[in-house]
Amino acid sequence: MTDTVDPLLPLSFLEAVRNVDTPVEDFEAELVSDLRNKRLGLSDTIYNQIKRFSDAVKRGQRTSFEEATGIARLLGRRPDAEAVFRAAGRHLAGESYRTINGVTRRVMLLLPSLLARPIALGSTRRLARRYLNARISRVGAMVYLEVPRSVTIDAASRSTGCTYYEAGLKELLRLMVNSGGAVEHVRCAARGEGACQWRAEWKPSSSME
Ligand SMILES: [Zn+2]
Numbered sequence: 001m002t003d004t005v006d007p008l009l010p011l012s013f014l015e016a017v018r019n020v021d022t023p024v025e026d027f028e029a030e031l032v033s034d035l036r037n038k039r040l041g042l043s044d045t046i047y048n049q050i051k052r053f054s055d056a057v058k059r060g061q062r063t064s065f066e067e068a069t070g071i072a073r074l075l076g077r078r079p080d081a082e083a084v085f086r087a088a089g090r091h092l093a094g095e096s097y098r099t100i101n102g103v104t105r106r107v108m109l110l111l112p113s114l115l116a117r118p119i120a121l122g123s124t125r126r127l128a129r130r131y132l133n134a135r136i137s138r139v140g141a142m143v144y145l146e147v148p149r150s151v152t153i154d155a156a157s158r159s160t161g162c163t164y165y166e167a168g169l170k171e172l173l174r175l176m177v178n179s180g181g182a183v184e185h186v187r188c189a190a191r192g193e194g195a196c197q198w199r200a201e202w203k204p205s206s207s208m209e
Helices: 008-021 026-035 044-059 065-076 081-097 102-110 113-132 160-177
Strands: 135-139 142-147 183-187 196-201
Touching: 008 044, 008 065, 008 081, 008 113, 065 081, 065 160, 081 113, 081 160, 102 113, 113 135, 113 142, 113 160, 142 160, 160 183, 160 196
Parallel strands: none
Antiparallel strands: 135 142, 142 196, 183 196
């Protein structure tokens, strides 16, 4: 399982590059034809790769771990690597959340939290396992995400690549339990601490509980 990743993972890297490199203002849009070949995110290579991984998603075909780390290294060389990794993490969280069926999503929103939370925890666990090759565990009011083999750990200097998982967990918790709390990187493979691990509060930000 750890030799492969879900195709949504490399797809999130590519979608983030495309989004970050897409001009936001008219002035930029006028310049973009000149920039098209200079901006990786708008190149035909990225477009073709996005199409290829999207097809793999439709076919339910997993991607090799090495291919995903190769794309992560391309992102890691950019001066804005951290912003792109964070955008990618949020993208993956959003896309994986959308794979939960609509009834379950509504149930999680409508049920009292006492009943909704175990369902949300189970779903978060399944999504983390499938899309991030990661383990979720809850200890009291805290939830932990552990990544035994990180795709992004060697992609950039120090722990820059780790921001991918950090942003992914933060967004997933926001979607699942409306949590707006901080995510803390408590252990890091880049610091020689074995696996990478993050900790966050498992509760809604505006909770009355
Ligand atoms: Zn780390």
